[in-house]
Amino acid sequence: MALSLSGDDEEYDSESEQQRAANRPKPKMGPAAATPAPVKLPSNRSSSGARRRRTRCRKCEACLRTECGECHFCKDMKKFGGPGRMKQSCIMRQCIAPVLPHTAVCVVCKEAGKEDTLEEEEDKFNFMLMECSICNEIVHPNCLKVSDASGVVNDELPNCWECPKCNHAGKSGKVLKQKRGPGFKYASNLPGSLLREQKPLKEEGDASSAAKRRPDREETPRYRPEESLHRQPPLLSPCNLPRPRPEDKLRKKRKLFDDDDDDDDLGVRKKERSDDPYFSKLLPQIKTEEDDEDAYEEHNDEGRAHHFRSALERKGRFGDAEEDGEDKDSKNELLNPFIKTPIGDSDQSLCSSPQAGPSSEGGSETQEKGPRPKARRKRRLPNRELSRELSKALNQEIQKTDDCPANENRQPLKVEPETENEEPKRLFRNGTELGDQRPHLKTKEMNGTPWELRHFYPSQITPLGFNRSTPTNRPVPPHSPPKCVQMERHVIRPPPISPPPDRLPLKDGKTHVIQREVWMKVFGYLTHQELCVCMRVCKTWNRWCCDKRLWTKIDLNRCTSITPLMLSGVVRRQPVSLDLSWTNISKKQLSWLINRLPGLRVLKLSGCSWAAVSALCTSSCPLLRTLDVQWVEGLKDAQMRDLLSPPTDNRPGQLDNRCKLRNVEDLRLAGLDITDTSLRLISRQMPLLSNLDLSYCNHINDQSVNLLTAAGTTTRDSLTEINLSVCNRVTDHSLNFFKRCGSICQIDLRFCKQVTKTACERFIAEMSVSVPFRLKEEKLLEKSS
DNA sequence: GCCAACGTGCTG
DNA sequence: CAGCACGTTGGC
Numbered sequence: 001m002a003l004s005l006s007g008d009d010e011e012y013d014s015e016s017e018q019q020r021a022a023n024r025p026k027p028k029m030g031p032a033a034a035t036p037a038p039v040k041l042p043s044n045r046s047s048s049g050a051r052r053r054r055t056r057c058r059k060c061e062a063c064l065r066t067e068c069g070e071c072h073f074c075k076d077m078k079k080f081g082g083p084g085r086m087k088q089s090c091i092m093r094q095c096i097a098p099v100l101p102h103t104a105v106c107v108v109c110k111e112a113g114k115e116d117t118l119e120e121e122e123d124k125f126n127f128m129l130m131e132c133s134i135c136n137e138i139v140h141p142n143c144l145k146v147s148d149a150s151g152v153v154n155d156e157l158p159n160c161w162e163c164p165k166c167n168h169a170g171k172s173g174k175v176l177k178q179k180r181g182p183g184f185k186y187a188s189n190l191p192g193s194l195l196r197e198q199k200p201l202k203e204e205g206d207a208s209s210a211a212k213r214r215p216d217r218e219e220t221p222r223y224r225p226e227e228s229l230h231r232q233p234p235l236l237s238p239c240n241l242p243r244p245r246p247e248d249k250l251r252k253k254r255k256l257f258d259d260d261d262d263d264d265d266l267g268v269r270k271k272e273r274s275d276d277p278y279f280s281k282l283l284p285q286i287k288t289e290e291d292d293e294d295a296y297e298e299h300n301d302e303g304r305a306h307h308f309r310s311a312l313e314r315k316g317r318f319g320d321a322e323e324d325g326e327d328k329d330s331k332n333e334l335l336n337p338f339i340k341t342p343i344g345d346s347d348q349s350l351c352s353s354p355q356a357g358p359s360s361e362g363g364s365e366t367q368e369k370g371p372r373p374k375a376r377r378k379r380r381l382p383n384r385e386l387s388r389e390l391s392k393a394l395n396q397e398i399q400k401t402d403d404c405p406a407n408e409n410r411q412p413l414k415v416e417p418e419t420e421n422e423e424p425k426r427l428f429r430n431g432t433e434l435g436d437q438r439p440h441l442k443t444k445e446m447n448g449t450p451w452e453l454r455h456f457y458p459s460q461i462t463p464l465g466f467n468r469s470t471p472t473n474r475p476v477p478p479h480s481p482p483k484c485v486q487m488e489r490h491v492i493r494p495p496p497i498s499p500p501p502d503r504l505p506l507k508d509g510k511t512h513v514i515q516r517e518v519w520m521k522v523f524g525y526l527t528h529q530e531l532c533v534c535m536r537v538c539k540t541w542n543r544w545c546c547d548k549r550l551w552t553k554i555d556l557n558r559c560t561s562i563t564p565l566m567l568s569g570v571v572r573r574q575p576v577s578l579d580l581s582w583t584n585i586s587k588k589q590l591s592w593l594i595n596r597l598p599g600l601r602v603l604k605l606s607g608c609s610w611a612a613v614s615a616l617c618t619s620s621c622p623l624l625r626t627l628d629v630q631w632v633e634g635l636k637d638a639q640m641r642d643l644l645s646p647p648t649d650n651r652p653g654q655l656d657n658r659c660k661l662r663n664v665e666d667l668r669l670a671g672l673d674i675t676d677t678s679l680r681l682i683s684r685q686m687p688l689l690s691n692l693d694l695s696y697c698n699h700i701n702d703q704s705v706n707l708l709t710a711a712g713t714t715t716r717d718s719l720t721e722i723n724l725s726v727c728n729r730v731t732d733h734s735l736n737f738f739k740r741c742g743s744i745c746q747i748d749l750r751f752c753k754q755v756t757k758t759a760c761e762r763f764i765a766e767m768s769v770s771v772p773f774r775l776k777e778e779k780l781l782e783k784s785s
Numbered sequence: 786g787c788c789a790a791c792g793t794g795c796t797g
Numbered sequence: 798c799a800g801c802a803c804g805t806t807g808g809c
């Protein structure tokens with residue numbers, strides 16, 4: 001079908017309405033819907049063509065994938081036993097670059113895109129179909145009669161721009177839902193997309209040079225409240241948070257970290273490359289596609305290159321893989337990439353796109369965009385500055401959505417360091433900064449242990465050298481957990497699976513001699529922080545370094561503030577193991593996250609609030625193998641019951657009465673106020689449970705052990721390790737119960753006051769006939785073979 | 786014609 | 798307003 005881009009509104013309207021009436025009886029329609037409301041069309045439909053649906057590119061990593069079978073939409077599919085009502089693509093298969101359908105033709109010449117027939121980049125651009133995100137018209141730029149073809153290309157979406165007409169008229173795209181630009185799915189059909197906001201055009205092999213950048217936004221001062229609403233999450237001033245500086249409003253928030261594919265422009269500056277022999281030797285003239293950038297960014301990139309160098313020059317690290325301090329670094333990078341790394345991801349996260357639009361609070365303040373009418377890219381500010389701004393904006397975003405309704409008198413929270421060296425303090429219960437932010441916790445007791453003890457115990461009181469959570473400082477959640485309503489607004493770009501190309505393109509058109517897999521081996525030695533640095537080197541490295549093999553474990557333990565961008569970055573990397581212990585993650589965030597991590601097997605949430613952990617109750621929970629909910633505040637029997645119940649989302653056709661956590665093998669429940677009630681559930685619902693940590697659970701007693709090891713329970717045979725240390729109600733008698741366990745290999749009874757060494761020795765003696773045990777430490781029994 | 790899935794109206 | 802439902806488009 002040919003495109004009808006002329007946009008006969010009347011026709012479109014009436015037709016669609018009729019169709020709806022005919023095809024959609026809508027038995028379930030409520031009264032409001034029963035009278036078919038006029039189909040709402042974009043306000044600017046009058047000047048627009050009908051929207052063309054976009055279709056898969058079939059080439060991107062996402063398109064090449066198979067369905068995960070585990071995400072929300074897969075579960076809906078008939079092939080996975082679902083009702084097939086939602087008819088949505090697997091989350092992991094969301095096309096990264098949806099293209100115009102084959103049937104699309106130029107509204108002017110009625111011909112299809114002709115770029116394939118051309119050699120020159122500029123020609124290609126002129127003869128490719130471009131769809132305007134505002135008026136939806138699809139044209140060849142060459143067919144436009146507008147001499148000053150100041151179209152603004154949206155580099156996030158193939159064949160998408162703001163046509164010169166709209167651009168010139170100062171129209172603003174994405175005013176309404178329908179106007180958000182084609183091909184947007186999650187981000188797009190949800191208001192305020194963070195990630196798919198358009199950017200100023202990027203050089204696609206310089207093709208876009210044909211299209212002149214929109215000089216600046218001063219031309220388009222019209223502020224439309226809806227615009228910012230849909231486009232950029234509001235910046236939260238109403239919540240008494242520090243109002244962002246005007247520049248903030250220009251910043252786009254797009255993705256976590258620095259892994260954006262667009263980040264090729266983060267290439268190392270020519271200057272550095274040429275100046276630094278080491279560097280230039282290592283990366284001879286990596287093609288960065290941005291050598292023509294203005295000096296505006298020079299200092300910025302200087303820092304970047306420096307960072308990169310320093311990362312590479314730390315040869316000592318190449319040999320010993322991270323952990324410890326290194327790991328902390330990488331964690332910090334993840335935690336707060338904007339602050340910690342000078343060369344932060346600000347680039348792609350913050351492009352002050354013409355499309356980005358001002359925030360709702362400052363919609364009309366577009367002047368900041370103005371000062372660089374000639375800048376080819378207007379997306380960067382000095383990195384630190386950007387980082388700070390972004391981080392602030394994001395935190396505010398979360399905070400706002402969280403607090404807005406009723407917090408008008410709240411004191412502004414300190415969100416960001418005032419200086420670069422200052423750590424953010426807002427969310428950390430940290431020494432003197434604790435204040436009284438959490439008074440309820442100060443007096444609250446769990447498990448008979450005062451809060452302070454509970455949270456400072458493991459490292460400070462216990463004689464046990466737990467290597468698990470040592471909850472020294474518990475992040476102070478906001479008054480209510482941050483409802484990260486923006487999360488849905490992030491486009492989920494699945495992690496690259498086989499990032500092309502295989503070799504690094506060089507400026508001279510050749511490729512670097514070393515193959516990707518070799519680079520990957522090198523990258524394998526780098527810490528996450530260093531990977532983040534490498535990602536900024538060039539587009540190719542950016543892709544390679546985002547390979548999920550390099551990110552199987554993501555550790556955000558004790559992250560002071562989980563931001564939407566961070567979560568997006570996590571999703572992109574699809575870790576197998578995710579540590580969110582002692583963070584202030586909110587329920588919404590967690591729910592959003594786990595719904596998008598179908599491959600997640602290890603989830604650590606120790607020290608989080610039950611409010612957050614409860615996300616596991618309603619979400620289409622991943623089939624976790626390891627769940628760590630130690631010291632989760634408020635997690636008691638009732639909550640455990642919720643946790644172990646079948647998903648609440650039991651609509652017809654999606655019935656799944658199985659426990660969401662049925663595949664858990666390693667369950668860590670230290671420090672919880674749970675009783676035998678929970679243990680009964682656990683032994684019933686977790687047939688694969690092998691490793692159970694009940695340390696510091698003061699309600700656990702001999703009867704509990706009896707339950708777990710009783711005839712007919714699966715735990716009796718599945719348990720291999722059990723930790724009952726510091727369970728003061730457990731006595732010698734429990735050891736008799738453990739004799740029934742066929743697979744038990746380790747029983748930790750250290751610091752159980754009522755367990756005697758003699759009983760342990762007796763246990764060993766009695767078991768020696770069948771299974772040899774030994775005392776690894778006092779009251780720590782271990783199978784010796 | 787079938788199937789996948791995009792885009793958007795509607796509901797809770 | 799998030800999420801669901803479904804008409805309809807697009808590919809094959």
